[in-house]
Amino acid sequence: xSLRVRVAACVxxxxxxxxxxxxAAEPDSRDIVVTAPEPSAPPSARQVNAQARAVTQGGDxxxxxxxxxxxxxxxxxxxxxxxxxxMIVGRIRHNAELLRLPLAPDGNCAANLFVAFVPHAQEQLxxxxxxxxxxxxxxxxxxxxxxxxxxGPARAWTTTVMKTRDGMRASExxxxxxxxxxxxxIVTMWQAHSKIxxxxxxxxxxxxxxxxxxxxxxxxLVQLADYATMRGLARTQAxxxxxxxxxxxxxxxxxxxxxxxTPFDRAYLASLYETIPNIAGAHVIGGxxxxxxxxxxxEAPQ
Numbered sequence: 515x516s517l518r519v520r521v522a523a524c525v526x527x528x529x530x531x532x533x534x535x536x537x538a539a540e541p542d543s544r545d546i547v548v549t550a551p552e553p554s555a556p557p558s559a560r561q562v563n564a565q566a567r568a569v570t571q572g573g574d575x576x577x578x579x580x581x582x583x584x585x586x587x588x589x590x591x592x593x594x595x596x597x598x599x600x601m602i603v604g605r606i607r608h609n610a611e612l613l614r615l616p617l618a619p620d621g622n623c624a625a626n627l628f629v630a631f632v633p634h635a636q637e638q639l640x641x642x643x644x645x646x647x648x649x650x651x652x653x654x655x656x657x658x659x660x661x662x663x664x665x666g667p668a669r670a671w672t673t674t675v676m677k678t679r680d681g682m683r684a685s686e687x688x689x690x691x692x693x694x695x696x697x698x699x700i701v702t703m704w705q706a707h708s709k710i711x712x713x714x715x716x717x718x719x720x721x722x723x724x725x726x727x728x729x730x731x732x733x734x735l736v737q738l739a740d741y742a743t744m745r746g747l748a749r750t751q752a753x754x755x756x757x758x759x760x761x762x763x764x765x766x767x768x769x770x771x772x773x774x775x776t777p778f779d780r781a782y783l784a785s786l787y788e789t790i791p792n793i794a795g796a797h798v799i800g801g802x803x804x805x806x807x808x809x810x811x812x813e814a815p816q
Contacts (some may be wrong), residue, residue, distance in 0.1 A: 563802065579712055579715050583615060587747075589603045593630055593631035601739070602735055609739075610743075610747065614787070615747070627720075630723070633727050634728070635725070666729070670745040677715055711790070737773065760775050
């Protein structure tokens with residue numbers, strides 16, 4: 515799919531400004547007493563699980579796996595000068611390496627996580643839908659409407675493929691009118707009955723993360739790369755009030771935008787990728803709080 519846009523270098527310079535380095539303060543002979551603020555209480559497991567559920571796209575987490583990359587990751591960037599694009603690609607690859615994701619050769623692969631910077635992103639997607647509606651067939655009607663109605667600075671479009679636990683493609687029959695349960699995937703394989711492990715998995719085939727270049731001014735390349743990481747490596751959404759997550763980057767009510775992936779984000783992605791792909795989404799969501807506590811214990815001073 516081609517969005518057929520060009521982003522001028524002058525727009526990039528204005529939109530991706532790095533934070534200025536503050537000048538050193540003049541020495542002052544007066545005594546200054548600094549009182550550290552009381553540390554805020556960490557979120558409870560229930561709060562973490564609720565946020566993990568809120569940012570995850572989908573609904574039937576008890577009987578469906580969460581989508582994730584199984585094939586080698588190849589990030590690519592459109593609409594930026596080469597040096598800026600290379601920084602974003604390098605940051606996304608670095609994040610993926612920390613999760614031990616397989617990576618395609620850098621600079622010699624076909625992008626399956628595509629980050630685009632375009633003006634008037636909502637209008638561009640609407641035009642693409644009018645002219646090439648077949649490209650949106652992989653989206654459920656509700657997801658398609660949400661994507662086309664999104665007016666914020668960023669939106670993500672994820673294409674998934676249902677496969678068996680062993681990686682064979684599963685057939686997905688169309689549901690009968692008024693009976694969504696009739697669209698049950700059909701596979702033929704040996705499988706022991708389990709309430710935890712599922713016979714199928716959801717592989718991410720490709721992701722398009724679109725930034726509206728006119729609405730991301732003032733954000734750093736690291737912030738944008740980490741936001742694309744959180745939207746691209748998992749089917750997430752910036753829904754409602756998000757606490758301590760890069761998904762709150764464009765939340766006007768947030769006091770201080772996150773500088774990059776937060777502990778919650780790293781725990782969420784780690785919980786998704788550290789287990790097998792054919793496990794119920796509820797298990798992944800429930801593991802975020804456990805992974806967050808483990809991270810805190812590992813990073814605590816000895």
